[in-house]
Amino acid sequence: MTSSHPIFIVDDDDAIRDLLANYLKKNGFCVETAPDGERFLELFRSMPADVTRHAMVILDIMMPGMDGFAVCRELRTFSRVPVIMLTAVSDEMDRIVGLELGADDYLAKPFNPRELLARIKAIYRRSEPLAEPLDSGRYFYFNHFCLDTTTRELTSPEGHAQSLSGADYNLLMLFLSHPGQVLSRDAIAESTRKRDSAPLDRFIDVHISRLRHCLGENARNPEIIKTVRGSGYLMATEVSHSNQTQTVHP
Incomplete structure (x- = not known):
């Protein structure tokens, strides 16, 4: 599953970005990183459609310049790839706004990388075609x-x-x-x-x-x-x- 599912990590915190990238690579994922929203969108648009079609984005909300909300809003104008937003632990409104903009899940900081991995795998499982009875039809x-x-x-x-x-x-x-x-x-x-x-x-x-x-x-x-x-x-x-x-x- 993981070889064809690249993960984009967008976070202005170098330590968090590197930690998550190394952890996900060890678990078999192809990882791309960006320190801000503008460079992520440029990178995402430059990649072949057959690559980004199976991608996922780990997106921090609190970033200088273009924040996570603006990035998610722009991304949703041309792609439906899954997005997990990283939020401050107490900001329930941030989570709500992110979901309204089209995010698929959220994770409050600080978090265990193992939980992020579990969320990623759960989203990919849900994204797989659902098994329907043979007579249900397309x-x-x-x-x-x-x-x-x-x-x-x-x-x-x-x-x-x-x-x-x-x-x-x-x-x-x-x-x-x-x-x-x-x-x-x-x-x-x-x-x-x-x-x-x-x-x-x-x-x-x-x-x-x-x-x-x-x-x-x-x-x-x-x-x-x-x-x-x-x-x-x-x-x-x-x-x-x-x-x-x-x-x-x-």
């Missing part, structure tokens, strides 16, 4: 949307296609695999992040909000992913699947 249809499970492209009723990040794709697949079933916050956290949802952890709320945005949902009155107060969330539309593309009419 395409999922719901509420005039089409999800291609091979390309991970979501096509809207108007015919607009967008590529989903690994985190958004896996959350949508979780709902599509359980239509009409209420999924608790803990069940969603366990399935998408492989750990329980902490009481004050707003990751699930932010992630649901991000997915609803992809679906063009009205946050006040969603039709596809509904909130069941005190219980969780529900895919409130019929779901079908096929190995053949179908014409979708709004």
Whole structure:
């Protein structure tokens, strides 16, 4: 797995950057480093698409010049590679903002490199194509949307296609695999992040909000992913699947 999954470490702290680079290299990863956001974006854009397609970014928030939020925002304009943001231990709002910008996970400083490695492996496991029953088909249809499970492209009723990040794709697949079933916050956290949802952890709320945005949902009155107060969330539309593309009419 690791040989084809380069890791980009973006941190202005030389000691942290070198420590993480050496640790990840010892665990079989190809590592690229950058001391600031501008040089990272330049480096990332200069690399072949078949390399960056399987990459991951470890991104510090507190950097001089272009901070981690600005880097993540710019990166999301042209790439859906997974991003783990490094935050100050007490800055819950930083974590929320990072997730809203499209980060896949966060890790509070100081941290054990072994935990970072575990997070990296968990994200790559979740990014692997989900094993579906043989009769499930490549395409999922719901509420005039089409999800291609091979390309991970979501096509809207108007015919607009967008590529989903690994985190958004896996959350949508979780709902599509359980239509009409209420999924608790803990069940969603366990399935998408492989750990329980902490009481004050707003990751699930932010992630649901991000997915609803992809679906063009009205946050006040969603039709596809509904909130069941005190219980969780529900895919409130019929779901079908096929190995053949179908014409979708709004």
